[in-house]
Amino acid sequence: MLTNYVKIAWRNLVRYRTYSLLNILGLSIGLTCGILIYLTTQFHLSFDTYHAKADRIYRVVTQIKHDDVRFSRGTPKPLGEVLRRDYPFLEQVARLERLHGRIVSVPNAKGGFLKKFDETRTFCFAEPQLFSVFDYEWLIGDPQSTLSAPNSVVLTEKYAHKYFGTANPIGKTLRFDNQVNLTVTGVLKDHPANTNLTYEAYISYSTIASLPNAKESLQAWTDVNSEAMCYVVLPPDMTSDRLASAFPTIRKKYYQADDQSVYNFTLQPLSDVHFNTQYGGRMNKTILFAMTLVGLFLVISACINFINMATAHALKRSKEVGVRKVMGSSRWQLFSQFMTETAIITLVAVVAALILANLGLPGMNKAMSVFNATMSLSDLLDPTPLAIMILLVVFVILLAGFYPALMMAGFNPITALRGRLTTQAVGGFSVRRSLVVVQFFMTQLFTIGVVVVMTQLRYVRQADLGFTKDGIMLLDLPNSASTGNDPLKQETLRQRLLQVSGVQEVALGNQPPASGNINQFPFSYDTQTKPEGFDVQSKIGDHNYLPLFGMRLVAGRNFRATDSTSQEVIVNETVVKRLGKLSPADVLGKRFRIWDTDKTIVGVVNDFYTNSLKTSVKPVVIVNDLAQSHMMAVKVGATDLPKLVKTVEATYNDFFPEQVFTYKFVDELLDEFYRGDRIMLALTQVFSLIAILIGCLGMYGLVSFMVETKSKEIGVRKVLGASAFQVLGLFGREFGRLVLLGFLLAAPLGWWLMNAWLQDYVYRIQLQGWMFLVTVTLAALITLITVSFQSVKAALMNPVKSLRSE
Known part of the structure; x- marks a missing residue:
C-alpha cells in the first residue's frame, strides 16, 4: 500500500504541476530561512563551549x-x-x-x-x-x-x-x-x-x-x-x-x-x-531569540500557505475521493494517501531548501563577518543539529498536511460524486481567513520594523553631532617619544601636509571628538582637594583641533599656538552643568586638576557626542598636551582623493619610514557604531521580503479558493447585470478586511517592539502615524497586485461556463 500511495501521490503532483510547484516554493523558502537562522543561532550559542573547563x-x-x-x-x-x-x-x-x-x-x-x-x-x-x-x-x-x-x-x-x-x-x-x-x-x-x-x-x-x-x-x-x-x-x-x-x-x-x-x-x-554587551559582548541574546521567532514564524507561514493551497485544491479532487470511498477505501487510508503527498512535497522542499540555504550561506557569513563566521551545511551533520532538522521536517509535514488530509478524508462520497460539496466541507472561509490574517499580521509586523529602523538610521546619519565629520582623514602617529611625540617633528609634518594640494587644515590630537575609545578620569575643580562626583572623558588636541572639527566656543578662548606648557584645558558645556554653574563664563580661569597635575580652564566648547547616539553627551575635557598626541587629523576638500592619499602617504613615510601608513575617515569610523543595527536592518529587509513572498502565495491560494467556490455566484451576478468592476469589488472587500485585521493585530505589537528597540538610543526618533500608514498602504498594494490576476480572470469569465450545469 505504501508503494501505491507514493506512486499515486507522485502522479497527482505531476498532474497538478502549478499547485505542486507553488507549494514546494512556499515550503522551501520558509525552510531555507529556518535553516539559515538555526545555523546562525547555533553558531553564536557555541562560542567558547569547546573548552574542556x-x-x-x-x-x-x-x-x-x-x-x-x-x-x-x-x-x-x-x-x-x-x-x-x-x-x-x-x-x-x-x-x-x-x-x-x-x-x-x-x-x-x-x-x-x-x-x-x-x-x-x-x-x-x-x-x-x-x-x-x-x-x-x-x-x-x-x-x-x-x-x-x-x-x-x-x-x-x-x-x-x-x-x-x-x-x-x-x-x-x-x-x-x-x-x-x-x-x-x-x-x-x-x-x-x-x-x-x-x-x-x-x-x-x-x-x-x-x-x-x-x-x-x-x-x-x-x-x-x-x-x-x-x-x-x-x-x-x-x-x-x-x-x-x-x-x-x-x-x-x-x-x-x-x-x-x-x-x-x-x-x-x-x-x-559573548552575549553581555555591558562588558563588551558582541551579540545580544535578545536578537538571537527574536531571530529564532522570525524563523519559526516564516516556517509556520509557509505551512499556512500549504494548508490554504491544499484546501482550495480539494474541490478539484472531490470526485477522486468519492470514487475511492465507494470502492472501499477507509478514512485512514485516504488520510495516509494525502499525508504521503504532503511528505513527498515536504521532502522535495527540504532538498530545495538545502540548495537555497547553501546559496545563501555566503551572504549570511558576510553579514556575520565581524564574527569571522564560517557557517556551512556540514554543521547540520552533527548529532544535535541533525536531530533538530529531522524534527523540523516531521513538524512541517504534520502542521501542513494534517488538517487538509483530515478534511479531504472526511468528504461525504455521495455529495463529492455529485460535485455539490459545500464551502464548509472544504474548510470554509473562516479557517482560511484566519490563516491569511496571520500572514498579513507577520508581513506588516516586519514592514513596521523596516520602516522604523530605516528612519532611525537616517536620523543618526543626519543628526547634528556637535562637530564636523565629513572630509576628515585620520593618520596614526607613533606613540614613542623617539619617533613620534616630538613637537618639532609634528609641526614640520603639519606644515608639509598643508602644502599638499587639497589639504585645508591639519590638527594634532589623540582621537576625534567621537570614537570607540572612552577614557574617563577623576578630577578636582577649583579649590577642592577631593575628586568631583563624576569623571570626565579626556581628549588631546592642539590649537587647530577645534577649528578643524568645526567645534564652537561658547565662552573663553582657544588654545594659543605658542603655548608649550600643556597647562591649559577646554571643557564642554556638560562639565559646567554638572559642576552646578549657571554660566560657562563662571569656570574660566579656574583650577582643573587631572592626572595629578594642576591645569587652568581657558575655554568652554559646545556639547558634542563622544560616542554613538545610544549614549548621552558626556563631560569632556580637551587638553593641549602635544606629548600625548598620536593622531593627525587632515581636512581635505573636493579633489582627486586617491592622488591626495598617495601624496600624503609619501610625505608621511618621509618622516616615519619605520611606521606603517594607515588612515581612516571620521565618517567611516562613526559608521562602525551602527554596524550591528545595519546588519539588523539588512536581515529585517530580507525577512520582510520573504514574508511578503510567502504571504503572496497564501493570498493566491485563498483567491483561487474564492474563484472556485464563488464561480456560480459571479455568473448569476453578471447575468443580472453586474459589471466587471462590481465583481472585482467582491474580492476587494474580502481582502481589504483581512489586510485591515492583520494591521490591527500588527500595529500595537509593532509599536511596542520598536519602541523597546529605540530605547537603546538616548537620542531617537518618535514613532509616528505615517510609519504605520505606509505599512498598511504597502500591504494593500501588494495584496491588490497579488489577487488581481485571478480576480480579473473571474470577473471577465463567461457566465455560461459557470451556470451550464444548473
Whole structure:
C-alpha cells in the first residue's frame, strides 16, 4: 500500500504541476530561512563551549561607581597576581591584555626590516597560565614554557606564515612597536571561528615591565583598562560565591577608604562573555531569540500557505475521493494517501531548501563577518543539529498536511460524486481567513520594523553631532617619544601636509571628538582637594583641533599656538552643568586638576557626542598636551582623493619610514557604531521580503479558493447585470478586511517592539502615524497586485461556463 500511495501521490503532483510547484516554493523558502537562522543561532550559542573547563571558567570584571556605574571587562593588573598568591584554592589564574595599533616588523640582517605591519586587536600580552585555562591546539612548542621568559611570542599558524612564509618560525625575531625584539617560541593552530579569543600573537606578560612607562601600571589599582583582563578557573566542587566573597577583603586591603566603594569586582561566566554587551559582548541574546521567532514564524507561514493551497485544491479532487470511498477505501487510508503527498512535497522542499540555504550561506557569513563566521551545511551533520532538522521536517509535514488530509478524508462520497460539496466541507472561509490574517499580521509586523529602523538610521546619519565629520582623514602617529611625540617633528609634518594640494587644515590630537575609545578620569575643580562626583572623558588636541572639527566656543578662548606648557584645558558645556554653574563664563580661569597635575580652564566648547547616539553627551575635557598626541587629523576638500592619499602617504613615510601608513575617515569610523543595527536592518529587509513572498502565495491560494467556490455566484451576478468592476469589488472587500485585521493585530505589537528597540538610543526618533500608514498602504498594494490576476480572470469569465450545469 505504501508503494501505491507514493506512486499515486507522485502522479497527482505531476498532474497538478502549478499547485505542486507553488507549494514546494512556499515550503522551501520558509525552510531555507529556518535553516539559515538555526545555523546562525547555533553558531553564536557555541562560542567558547569547546573548552574542556568552560563551565568552570570565569572572567573577573569591574564596576566603577561614581554618580553612575561604568562596567568594564578589565581589572587592575595587580589583581591577578593577588588572586594567584593569596587564594591557592583557585585552579588557575591567567592575565592577558589586548593591544591596539602596534607596529610589528620583520628585521633583516642589515638592521632594517623586510616587512612591516600595523596590527590592531590581534596582539596581546598573556601569561603562560592562559594555555592551561583554555584549550589551544599546539603545532610547535610547550604550553608551560613558551611564554615563561620576557620578549617571547607565540604565533598562530596564519600569522607565522604571514611573517615568515613557509620557513620554520621558531627562534625567529619580530620587532615590536620599534621598541623591543620578540623571539618566536611556539606556533598554535588557527583558532575556530566560534571564539572570543581572537588573538593571533601572544607576547609574554613579563615583557610589559621592559616597556617605557608601562611598569608602573603593573602596580596601579585605580587603573582599570578594559583590555587588561583576568580569567580564573574554579575547582569542580566550588561555586563562584566563594571567590566573590573574597573581593570585599581585597578592596579593603589594597584601596584607600574613598576608593573602596568605587571599585567593585564580580565574576562573569565564560558562557556570558559573548552575549553581555555591558562588558563588551558582541551579540545580544535578545536578537538571537527574536531571530529564532522570525524563523519559526516564516516556517509556520509557509505551512499556512500549504494548508490554504491544499484546501482550495480539494474541490478539484472531490470526485477522486468519492470514487475511492465507494470502492472501499477507509478514512485512514485516504488520510495516509494525502499525508504521503504532503511528505513527498515536504521532502522535495527540504532538498530545495538545502540548495537555497547553501546559496545563501555566503551572504549570511558576510553579514556575520565581524564574527569571522564560517557557517556551512556540514554543521547540520552533527548529532544535535541533525536531530533538530529531522524534527523540523516531521513538524512541517504534520502542521501542513494534517488538517487538509483530515478534511479531504472526511468528504461525504455521495455529495463529492455529485460535485455539490459545500464551502464548509472544504474548510470554509473562516479557517482560511484566519490563516491569511496571520500572514498579513507577520508581513506588516516586519514592514513596521523596516520602516522604523530605516528612519532611525537616517536620523543618526543626519543628526547634528556637535562637530564636523565629513572630509576628515585620520593618520596614526607613533606613540614613542623617539619617533613620534616630538613637537618639532609634528609641526614640520603639519606644515608639509598643508602644502599638499587639497589639504585645508591639519590638527594634532589623540582621537576625534567621537570614537570607540572612552577614557574617563577623576578630577578636582577649583579649590577642592577631593575628586568631583563624576569623571570626565579626556581628549588631546592642539590649537587647530577645534577649528578643524568645526567645534564652537561658547565662552573663553582657544588654545594659543605658542603655548608649550600643556597647562591649559577646554571643557564642554556638560562639565559646567554638572559642576552646578549657571554660566560657562563662571569656570574660566579656574583650577582643573587631572592626572595629578594642576591645569587652568581657558575655554568652554559646545556639547558634542563622544560616542554613538545610544549614549548621552558626556563631560569632556580637551587638553593641549602635544606629548600625548598620536593622531593627525587632515581636512581635505573636493579633489582627486586617491592622488591626495598617495601624496600624503609619501610625505608621511618621509618622516616615519619605520611606521606603517594607515588612515581612516571620521565618517567611516562613526559608521562602525551602527554596524550591528545595519546588519539588523539588512536581515529585517530580507525577512520582510520573504514574508511578503510567502504571504503572496497564501493570498493566491485563498483567491483561487474564492474563484472556485464563488464561480456560480459571479455568473448569476453578471447575468443580472453586474459589471466587471462590481465583481472585482467582491474580492476587494474580502481582502481589504483581512489586510485591515492583520494591521490591527500588527500595529500595537509593532509599536511596542520598536519602541523597546529605540530605547537603546538616548537620542531617537518618535514613532509616528505615517510609519504605520505606509505599512498598511504597502500591504494593500501588494495584496491588490497579488489577487488581481485571478480576480480579473473571474470577473471577465463567461457566465455560461459557470451556470451550464444548473
